[in-house]
Structures are given as C-alpha cells and as structure tokens.
Amino acid sequence: MFTRYCCSNRYIFTMSLSYLQTCDACRHEFAAGAHAVGRTIACPHCRRPLEVVATVPASDRLIGQVVGGWRLNARLGAGAFGIVYRATAKDGSGNNAAVKLISEAMAKRGKILERFQREAELGGKVSHPNVVGTRGFGTERGAHWLAMELVDGPNLATLIEEDGPLPWQQALDIAIHIARALEAVHALGIVHRDLKPANVLIGSDGTAKLADLGLAKQLEPDEGDDGAGLTMQGVPLGSPAFMPPEQVRSARDATTQADLYSLGATLYYLISGHLPFDGKNPLDIMGKVLTDEPRPLAELVDACPPGLADAVAWLMAKDAAARPADATAARTMLEQVQIDPEAPLVGSTPTAPSGLLYQVIVVAVIILVAVGVIAAALYLS
Numbered sequence: 001m002f003t004r005y006c007c008s009n010r011y012i013f014t015m016s017l018s019y020l021q022t023c024d025a026c027r028h029e030f031a032a033g034a035h036a037v038g039r040t041i042a043c044p045h046c047r048r049p050l051e052v053v054a055t056v057p058a059s060d061r062l063i064g065q066v067v068g069g070w071r072l073n074a075r076l077g078a079g080a081f082g083i084v085y086r087a088t089a090k091d092g093s094g095n096n097a098a099v100k101l102i103s104e105a106m107a108k109r110g111k112i113l114e115r116f117q118r119e120a121e122l123g124g125k126v127s128h129p130n131v132v133g134t135r136g137f138g139t140e141r142g143a144h145w146l147a148m149e150l151v152d153g154p155n156l157a158t159l160i161e162e163d164g165p166l167p168w169q170q171a172l173d174i175a176i177h178i179a180r181a182l183e184a185v186h187a188l189g190i191v192h193r194d195l196k197p198a199n200v201l202i203g204s205d206g207t208a209k210l211a212d213l214g215l216a217k218q219l220e221p222d223e224g225d226d227g228a229g230l231t232m233q234g235v236p237l238g239s240p241a242f243m244p245p246e247q248v249r250s251a252r253d254a255t256t257q258a259d260l261y262s263l264g265a266t267l268y269y270l271i272s273g274h275l276p277f278d279g280k281n282p283l284d285i286m287g288k289v290l291t292d293e294p295r296p297l298a299e300l301v302d303a304c305p306p307g308l309a310d311a312v313a314w315l316m317a318k319d320a321a322a323r324p325a326d327a328t329a330a331r332t333m334l335e336q337v338q339i340d341p342e343a344p345l346v347g348s349t350p351t352a353p354s355g356l357l358y359q360v361i362v363v364a365v366i367i368l369v370a371v372g373v374i375a376a377a378l379y380l381s
C-alpha cells in the first residue's frame with residue numbers, strides 16, 4: 001500500500017514492502033516485494049508468468065487525501081501501473097472521476113512512467129462516448145496522477161469470468177460500440193495495440209467504453225513521438241491471446257488493422273467464453289497465433305449465426321490485408337450482421353498462408369520473440 005512521510009511539510013508517497021498477488025491461472029495467493037512491481041515473475045505454485053501489481057489493503061491511508069484537485073474516496077482496483085481510486089472534485093462541483101496513481105519509486109521502473117504519460121496525453125486527444133475520457137493529469141507530492149471518466153460498471157474480462165459468455169446479440173452490440181471507439185481513435189492516427197476484454201468497461205446504461213491507451217502509438221507522430229521507446233526489437237507488446245500475428249512479429253509494425261484483429265478476438269471471447277488461443281505460456285500462445293486457426297465458433301456456441309461467425313473470421317484474418325479496410329468498414333459489417341445474422345458475409349473467408357516458406361518464417365519469428373523476451377527480462381532486471 002501507499003504510505004506517507006512528512007519532509008519539510010511536503011508529503012511524499014512511497015510503497016510498502018510487499019503486496020498480495022493472485023495467479024490468474026491457478027488462483028494461488030502469495031506475497032511479492034515492492035521491488036517486483038511492474039515486473040513479470042513466475043507463480044511459485046504453477047510457474048506460469050504473471051505481472052506483479054501494487055495491490056492495496058482496505059486500510060488505504062490515501063483515502064480522504066486530495067491529489068490534483070480530486071479527493072480520493074475509495075479504492076477501485078490496482079494494476080501494473082499503480083492504484084485506481086474513485087474520487088470527487090475538491091471544488092464542490094460534485095464531479096466524479098477515477099484517479100490512477102503511481103508513486104515516484106514505481107515511475108522509475110522501466111518504461112512505466114513513459115507509458116503512464118502516453119495514456120494521459122493520447123487519452124486527452126480523444127473525445128467520444130465509447131472512449132473513456134481524460135479529465136487531467138500531473139504530478140503532486142511525489143506521485144503521478146491521471147484523472148479519468150468514472151465508469152460505474154465492470155470490464156468485460158470480469159463480466160465473462162463472473163457470468164460466463166454473453167448472448168451473441170449483446171456481444172455483437174458491444175463489438176459495434178468498440179468499433180465506433182476505434183473509428184474515433186484511428187481518425188486521430190492512434191493505434192491502441194492492447195484491445196482486450198479487460199480494457200473495455202461497461203457503463204450502467206450498457207455503453208461500452210474503450211480504456212487504457214498506455215501501449216498506443218501515434219501513426220502520424222506528434223513531434224516525433226511514435227511510441228517506439230516503449231518497445232524493444234523482437235519483444236512483442238500487448239496481450240498474446242488477443243494479439244494479431246503482425247504484432248507478435250513486431251509491435252512497431254502494428255497498424256490500425258491490428259486493432260481490428262483484436263476486436264475480432266474480443267468478440268470471439270465474449271460469445272464463446274474461450275480464448276481464441278491458449279497455451280502453457282505467452283510464447284506458446286504467440287506461436288499458435290502465428291500458425292493455428294481458432295476453434296470454429298459453431299463448435300463452441302449453440303446456434304451461432306453464420307454471419308456472426310463469418311464476421312469474427314474476417315476480423316481475425318492472419319493476413320492484415322485480408323481484414324476489413326478500416327474500423328468504419330468493420331462497424332458496417334457488424335451492423336449488417338445485426339440486421340441479418342443468418343446471411344453469410346460475402347468475401348469474409350480469409351485465405352490462410354501456407355507452404356514451407358511460411359513455416360520457416362513462423363519458426364524464425366518464434367525464435368526471435370523468445371530471444372527478445374529474454375533480452376527484455378535482462379533489460380528490466
């Protein structure tokens with residue numbers, strides 16, 4: 001948890017010595033030191049890799065404090081970057097926000113601060129009902145803060161984990177919301193690069209909102225900033241199960257087409273409750289993203305409409321050029337499925353690459369990724 005020390009009448013936030021972690025794979029709980037926050041370690045029980053997050057106990061000493069003009073009222077959750085609080089504007093306007101906070105010590109680790117600032121800056125450029133809005137950001141009393149629109153609802157990952165797959169009609173409606181968000185983001189030359197269920201929030205009115213631009217990049221660099229500093233050569237960036245093949249090969253090469261693939265993978269998960277690709281570890285999953293096809297939705301979902309299965313397959317084409325032309329085309333396609341879900345989509349069946357040359361390329365990419373991950377681990381240690 002955050003603690004505070006007074007020095008010359010100035011409060012400085014620091015991190016406590018350890019945090020309780022829960023492995024997503026085996027649900028085993030264990031303590032991890034503050035020095036490991038933001039790093040990937042192996043679960044001591046099942047050995048699967050996980051990223052250490054800064055969890056906070058109920059007795060959070062920051063509750064009631066004011067940061068950046070926002071009074072922190074309750075803890076909403078914790079992530080690899082830090083802690084998110086429900087907050088109210090100090091000015092008495094009654095405005096609410098979700099305030100993300102990271103300490104000075106955590107900000108010094110790897111690219112965490114750079115990624116945090118990127119989320120704030122790029123988020124401030126986007127104004128759309130299907131994108132979580134940015135209310136402001138800054139640094140105060142040794143802590144970096146980001147105030148965002150408060151969404152009173154769960155993210156899609158939590159929703160599926162707790163309630164199971166969604167009815168396909170509801171999942172399709174959410175996918176259309178996400179496609180609209182991508183239209184707004186892409187129109188500004190921004191590629192999200194980390195679209196997944198955990199980064200989509202559902203409001204109390206059912207509106208889906210795209211969140212977390214921490215891994216985003218600017219296609220048309222603003223003052224030369226394209227996000228290249230967030231990557232290392234040969235190191236994939238994003239969430240493997242929802243990552244397109246070209247992003248597995250190189251995050252720097254990801255274009256707007258990468259987000260369309262992730263939209264398709266997210267829709268696949270919402271409808272079926274299954275990841276498109278799963279494996280023993282991230283490298284195993286990335287290898288399957290490059291070589292395998294996901295299990296057909298018709299085998300996982302009872303009475304899955306042909307149009308919907310075609311739409312997901314089209315979005316998840318391994319060849320980026322075989323996907324819909326842009327987010328607007330993707331939205332139009334999904335709206336077409338909404339109108340007539342039983343009608344197959346013409347031209348929606350992508351041609352999978354094949355042949356010895358492709359297999360050689362895949363093996364080479366897997367080796368490159370493995371070397372890159374090892375290099376990243378050494379770089380961050």
